[in-house]
Amino acid sequence: MVEYNGKKLTIMACSKCNTSCKHCYISYKGNRTPDELMNLVMKFRYKYKIEINGAEILTDLGYIESYPLIGQDFIMTNGIEIYKKPEVLDFLISRGIKQIFMSFHFGIHDDISSVEVAMLESNIKNILKRNLKLKLYVTVTQKNYQYVHEIVEKARKYGAVSVRFTNFIKQGNAIDLSDNNILTKSQINDFLDSVSKERKLYDQDVMDIERCGSFGKGNSSKFNCYAINNNVILTPDNNIYPCLFLAKPGYEIGYYDGDTLNLYNEYNNDGNDCFVRDYCNYGDVKQLRKKLEVK
Numbered sequence: 510m511v512e513y514n515g516k517k518l519t520i521m522a523c524s525k526c527n528t529s530c531k532h533c534y535i536s537y538k539g540n541r542t543p544d545e546l547m548n549l550v551m552k553f554r555y556k557y558k559i560e561i562n563g564a565e566i567l568t569d570l571g572y573i574e575s576y577p578l579i580g581q582d583f584i585m586t587n588g589i590e591i592y593k594k595p596e597v598l599d600f601l602i603s604r605g606i607k608q609i610f611m612s613f614h615f616g617i618h619d620d621i622s623s624v625e626v627a628m629l630e631s632n633i634k635n636i637l638k639r640n641l642k643l644k645l646y647v648t649v650t651q652k653n654y655q656y657v658h659e660i661v662e663k664a665r666k667y668g669a670v671s672v673r674f675t676n677f678i679k680q681g682n683a684i685d686l687s688d689n690n691i692l693t694k695s696q697i698n699d700f701l702d703s704v705s706k707e708r709k710l711y712d713q714d715v716m717d718i719e720r721c722g723s724f725g726k727g728n729s730s731k732f733n734c735y736a737i738n739n740n741v742i743l744t745p746d747n748n749i750y751p752c753l754f755l756a757k758p759g760y761e762i763g764y765y766d767g768d769t770l771n772l773y774n775e776y777n778n779d780g781n782d783c784f785v786r787d788y789c790n791y792g793d794v795k796q797l798r799k800k801l802e803v804k
């Protein structure tokens with residue numbers, strides 16, 4: 510057993526959500542109370558860079574009380590609670606939130622999300638009216654990967670200052686969806702080329718185009734997967750996992766004992782590529798084992 514000594518700790522506050530997306534990867538169960546979340550944050554805020562997330566964090570506004578303690582000025586949401594009660598945004602602002610990250614899956618939204626586009630559009634008006642920054646999260650499948658330029662243009666027209674693309678990962682509910690959603694390695698390379706081209710069109714402060722590590726290394730010389738070495742996921746049942754996409758019973762790499770974050774072993778992630786993508790999407794068990802084997 511070794512203490513986790515990496516830089517970042519991602520705390521998943523809850524598994525509860527106000528909807529069920531067909532592609533949702535969330536595979537852990539349980540919910541912390543807001544007080545439990547706050548205690549954890551107080552305990553670890555000087556030791557790790559903490560990020561709070563959840564299946565849908567706005568299902569309990571009590572969670573937001575912990576955000577100012579770590580200076581987390583963003584929330585990630587499907588937008589349903591904001592649509593129901595736009596005043597939620599004023600509460601978030603009062604707790605230091607400056608950026609709203611909202612899922613908007615251009616080209617495939619209605620295929621996978623149960624949040625209507627009209628709701629998102631109404632939210633966007635309310636978000637921008639309050640001078641909050643808007644980042645749109647876009648899941649990428651075979652159906653929309655060729656439309657990077659169109660997606661970024663559309664996001665900009667909506668008033669977003671950032672777009673973050675996430676590779677479709679076959680995990681959770683997504684296991685039941687067609688494998689035709691999964692990008693091949695060559696499609697990923699095309700997609701990443703389009704991202705590089707698109708980035709050249711904008712100053713980063715006008716439009717910041719991010720792509721999740723779940724696409725893997727591609728042609729990038731700078732790629733580094735932080736899983737285990739510098740980021741671990743803590744779920745409400747106090748288990749520790751290597752990555753959000755692998756936060757699922759059976760993939761534990763450690764646990765929180767009420768005092769310390771313990772890892773079962775010193776693991777061997779060289780950070781060279783995304784092992785979760787290779788395991789979930791291409792069935793590469795060997796790669797996963799290699800990264801999780803003891804040093």
Ligand SMILES: C[S@@+](CC[C@H](N)C(=O)[O-])C[C@H]1O[C@@H](n2cnc3c(N)ncnc32)[C@H](O)[C@@H]1O
Binds near residue numbers: 535
């Ligand atoms: C799990 S959600 C949690 C936050 C919030 N409830 C939301 O819907 O934005 C985080 C992001 O992961 C994306 N996502 C969920 N399942 C995915 C999967 N299987 N592959 C890729 N992205 C996925 C969602 O669309 C969303 O943008």
